[in-house]
Amino acid sequence: MKIKKIFFRLLVIVGIIFIIIPFYNDYKIKQNMNEATISVDDMPADELKKNDEQVLKNEYFDFSKIKEISPTSTFLGAENIDKSLFIGQIVIPSVDMNLTIFKGATDNNLLAGVATMKPDDKMGENNFTLAGHYNKDKSILFGSLMDVKIDDVIKITDKNKIYEYRVYETKTVDDTAIYMIKNEEAQKRGNPIISLMTCYYSSKTGKRYFVLGDLVKTYPYDKKLMESDTPEKS
Numbered sequence: 001m002k003i004k005k006i007f008f009r010l011l012v013i014v015g016i017i018f019i020i021i022p023f024y025n026d027y028k029i030k031q032n033m034n035e036a037t038i039s040v041d042d043m044p045a046d047e048l049k050k051n052d053e054q055v056l057k058n059e060y061f062d063f064s065k066i067k068e069i070s071p072t073s074t075f076l077g078a079e080n081i082d083k084s085l086f087i088g089q090i091v092i093p094s095v096d097m098n099l100t101i102f103k104g105a106t107d108n109n110l111l112a113g114v115a116t117m118k119p120d121d122k123m124g125e126n127n128f129t130l131a132g133h134y135n136k137d138k139s140i141l142f143g144s145l146m147d148v149k150i151d152d153v154i155k156i157t158d159k160n161k162i163y164e165y166r167v168y169e170t171k172t173v174d175d176t177a178i179y180m181i182k183n184e185e186a187q188k189r190g191n192p193i194i195s196l197m198t199c200y201y202s203s204k205t206g207k208r209y210f211v212l213g214d215l216v217k218t219y220p221y222d223k224k225l226m227e228s229d230t231p232e233k234s
Helices: 002-042 045-052 071-077 184-189 223-227
Strands: 086-092 097-102 114-116 127-131 153-157 161-174 193-199 207-220
Touching: 002 086, 002 097, 045 086, 086 223, 127 184, 153 193, 161 193, 184 193
Parallel strands: 097 114, 127 193
Antiparallel strands: 086 097, 086 153, 114 127, 153 161, 161 207, 193 207
16 A cells, blocks of 8 residues: 555656646746846947857857757756857847847757857848747747737847848748748848748747848937837838
8 A cells, every 4th residue: 555655646746747847947948038138238239249259160050959948958058148149139029029139049048048040140231040949938039929920020239239120021931941041032132131930839840930021220229219119210
């Protein structure tokens, strides 16, 4: 009888752990996001510029090494936010999104914000590409990206200038569609664009979801303008 009771208790404990794990993941990621947002808010423009001018190894842009969000990755990455990779901020007012932009798509970066996908990505130039994890909780990372609509405003900043984009297309593509992040896509549009990418619900679907926007205006950085829910007047 004692063995049965012990076994039953173990089952209960394991069940509780499995229930708690998703909440733990979300809690730790929100902590990471908040820490990164506060830190980048305090960081001066010249330091962000210095971070952006770094030449990183190719491994920072190796998508094959990116893992799904998991208890292990969340726990191990929680204390490893590299502030030397902060380069700016992205705000999408229509979905209440405000995230830190990191240079280089690594597991740790993607557990705290969104990240550039090409070594030569520059705000306001060519095809500026950002990747972020999908999450069922729309307040986490790119969880609300699929709710962004045509004509919605996307703002990014290096705290020197604000680059304002307007969404012209959303689309789902195969995960092999590397052409989506190439600068030729901006040349086709005839102006600089932004490409925001997340997994189409899961990387296991073999699909990626993109939100694409045209650069419509650039103006000096102002915190209130950056976080305003209305476009800047021309």
